Amino acid sequence: MKTSEKIREVAFPMTYIAAMVPVAAAINIVGGTIANVLHLPIFLDMIGTCVAAITIGPWWASIAGLITNMALSFVRPTILPFAACNVGGALVWGFGVMYGWGKTWPRFLALSIIANFVVSAIAQPIAIFIFGGATGHFSDIVTAALLAMGWSLWAQLFGPGQLAGYADKILAAFLALAILEALPPELKIWVPITKAPPMRRVTYIVVGLIVAGFVAVVFYAWLWYFVPH
Amino acid sequence: MSQLTTLSLYQPGNSFLHRLDPLTKLVWIIIVMAFVFVIFDPIEPFVIFLVATALALVSGVGKAYLKGTVLLLPVLSSMIFLQSFWVLTAMPVFKSAVVRPIFSLGPLTAYYEGLYYGLVLASRVLAFGSIAILGLLVTHPADLFASLLRLKVPYTFNFMVLTTLQLVPIMNREAMIIIGAQQARGLKARGFGAILPSFVPLFASAMERVRLLANTLEARAFGSTGRKTKLRPVEITTKDYVLMALAFAFLAGWVGYVAKFGVINNMSTWIVPLWFAMLLVWGSAVTFLALSVYFVIRLM
Numbered sequence A: 001m002k003t004s005e006k007i008r009e010v011a012f013p014m015t016y017i018a019a020m021v022p023v024a025a026a027i028n029i030v031g032g033t034i035a036n037v038l039h040l041p042i043f044l045d046m047i048g049t050c051v052a053a054i055t056i057g058p059w060w061a062s063i064a065g066l067i068t069n070m071a072l073s074f075v076r077p078t079i080l081p082f083a084a085c086n087v088g089g090a091l092v093w094g095f096g097v098m099y100g101w102g103k104t105w106p107r108f109l110a111l112s113i114i115a116n117f118v119v120s121a122i123a124q125p126i127a128i129f130i131f132g133g134a135t136g137h138f139s140d141i142v143t144a145a146l147l148a149m150g151w152s153l154w155a156q157l158f159g160p161g162q163l164a165g166y167a168d169k170i171l172a173a174f175l176a177l178a179i180l181e182a183l184p185p186e187l188k189i190w191v192p193i194t195k196a197p198p199m200r201r202v203t204y205i206v207v208g209l210i211v212a213g214f215v216a217v218v219f220y221a222w223l224w225y226f227v228p229h
Numbered sequence B: 001m002s003q004l005t006t007l008s009l010y011q012p013g014n015s016f017l018h019r020l021d022p023l024t025k026l027v028w029i030i031i032v033m034a035f036v037f038v039i040f041d042p043i044e045p046f047v048i049f050l051v052a053t054a055l056a057l058v059s060g061v062g063k064a065y066l067k068g069t070v071l072l073l074p075v076l077s078s079m080i081f082l083q084s085f086w087v088l089t090a091m092p093v094f095k096s097a098v099v100r101p102i103f104s105l106g107p108l109t110a111y112y113e114g115l116y117y118g119l120v121l122a123s124r125v126l127a128f129g130s131i132a133i134l135g136l137l138v139t140h141p142a143d144l145f146a147s148l149l150r151l152k153v154p155y156t157f158n159f160m161v162l163t164t165l166q167l168v169p170i171m172n173r174e175a176m177i178i179i180g181a182q183q184a185r186g187l188k189a190r191g192f193g194a195i196l197p198s199f200v201p202l203f204a205s206a207m208e209r210v211r212l213l214a215n216t217l218e219a220r221a222f223g224s225t226g227r228k229t230k231l232r233p234v235e236i237t238t239k240d241y242v243l244m245a246l247a248f249a250f251l252a253g254w255v256g257y258v259a260k261f262g263v264i265n266n267m268s269t270w271i272v273p274l275w276f277a278m279l280l281v282w283g284s285a286v287t288f289l290a291l292s293v294y295f296v297i298r299l300m
Helices: A014-037 A047-055 A058-072 A077-098 A105-131 A139-148 A160-180 A199-226 B022-037 B043-058 B062-070 B073-090 B112-137 B141-150 B155-184 B192-219 B238-261 B274-299
Strands: B101-105 B108-111
Touching: A014 A047, A014 A058, A014 B155, A014 B192, A047 A058, A047 A077, A047 A160, A058 A077, A058 B155, A077 A105, A077 B112, A105 A160, A105 B112, A139 A199, A139 B073, A160 A199, A160 B192, B022 B043, B022 B112, B022 B141, B022 B238, B043 B062, B043 B112, B062 B112, B073 B108, B073 B112, B073 B274, B101 B112, B101 B274, B108 B112, B112 B274, B141 B155, B155 B192
Parallel strands: none
Antiparallel strands: B101 B108
């Protein structure tokens, strides 16, 4: 993407930004709670970050991401180091749409995949150096299974355990698109962005990724158990 | 997460810790965190945890403190379990080290070095988690941000954080009402199919709130540069200065110790009775497996 194609940032009133950032952070936190209530194996804690990245730009969205983890750390202090992940996601989504990666839904899908890769690349060293690879979340089961099969914690950055992360970011990004369509006209976004595709299509992609991750782990387990090593 | 109904662990009180300036507590928390992350031994962080527990009991927040600390159990058990069995695979840096097995279970072997490393990581998280939980229990979030204003943290940033803390319980309650109403009308309220019906009404109202809040801020001269008054004034006293000086003296002493003797690391010589090592490994394994089963049952 050429630099000339970059969309010029529009100056929003400070009062709008001061209202949007906390709402985006609150959406992140409540999204995580809803994922828990609906018994989903994903986080959904970056929807607000994505909305903010597209509406008010990457830097303010980074602040929303930072505030999300700061606010959550008031009840779970161990979550604070992962604030960098939310900031990383905000920058990828914000600069991505600024450079035209939100014009069509396949491009936006690719952008969300890149966002997850960046988030994982930031999260994995934090999880390894501070928590020894453990998070206290559902994903620890996959981590343990892959460790048992000889994967190192670093190699897991590219492993099937990350597929749930991709599903999470894709779902968050497309939910953000659906939310953006509910924005009042005077607060419409400053970048050309695709219309939200039918959610059923996104759900199929997401469920497909989670099933693929599960099948890949089972396949590796099968290889590990039956193939001499 | 029941705390999300308030998004604060704060327990009102009038203890010595409650009366301290939030900045003093923040300085101590940051210095203790720096301390635990540059030692490679589980004893010192565990002592910090015991001190934090004693302070919580003395400050009258013991019950809430223990409830907060129990939330660390899943991550602590995962750390000890994962490192005990797979320290060599998980952390290739240890591949060259001499390893001493504790016991084998089929193809899996637990090592003293793995258990030690797991205990180091777990005790670090226990130490900084417990000291942070204690700090949050005795500090009102508004006081903390009022104190941060003295450090020239932008007013807008403080406003955003405090507004988030106030918005989350409101939006959380709205989300539960929406999901409850949909369940009552027979709408599917589990799994991926329930995401959109749950999120859209909530976020439509969230966007309406953005507009309302922005208008309110505009009407109340949010951007004015004049001196702003505080609803909860926070005063810094002599004892705060003394405690902050003690914190920096502790840090300087610790830096001096590390410069002279190096980082404490007893991994290669660490040994505990076999029964105790097995108790730790099995305890973490059983907790980890129980939590895994719980997660899987919740998904079904």
